[in-house]
Amino acid sequence: MNKTAIIIPSRLDAIRLPNKPLELINNKEMILHVYEAAKKTNTDEVYVATPDQKIIDIIKDYGGKAVLTSSDHQTGTDRVYEVFKNQLGSEPSIIVNLQGDMPNIDPKVIRNLISYMKEAKCDIGTLASSFSSDKEIADENNVKVAVREKLANNQFGKAIDFFRTDTKNHKNYYHHVGIYAFTNKALVRYVSLKRSKLELERKLEQLRALENSMIIHVGNINASPLSVDTKNDLIKVKQIMEKNE
16 A cells, blocks of 8 residues: 555654643644644644653644554654554654654645655665754754765765764764664564664664664755754744744
8 A cells, every 4th residue: 555654753752852742832832733744744644652651632632643652662662653553553654754853844745755765766765964063063953964966955865874973984974863764574573673783872763774784765855853862952943933923
């Protein structure tokens, strides 16, 4: 079945910014902004996957779909897989893992990523944007993705590494945007793999795919949705979104 699902993993016990899905931006919880962006793509299925009843209640009060998942998952992708398998019967051919902490993501870039995945050129598709300053590059919270060739806007290329520091080791690198689109087979394979050495060292789960020869393509977008990992990130994204309201 050529069905697409967007599944948003979200939890309250983030180490750097606990309870961040409940933070209000324009009088609306962060997780609701992400859910609304996903719904605007008109994708077949949109779910929030969470171990926290408070998040379930917010989504369901809004009229959305949310699933209470196991609290034992080690990664967001494991949480996504639980919903894919148990709620959706492993049916969708493309599964998008959309991070629950990117409240200002543009639905258009999600749609474009899904369209690219339908061309069946890679196992996993993700996005990136150019850095706007040296300060952004130096910030270890900003994950970098290196590609073989320099990317033009809306162009996709093959990922060769993901990292937080050591930018001198790569020529063409971009600001990684935390969204992953899997083919059905790639998601099933990915969750069957053991957590890899670099994944654990750098705390970047996408490295498990690279270390097991899975092909990841990166699309360059002309926008930089903020991933809210710290209090400063939250202040920044509030300023951006309240200005645009």
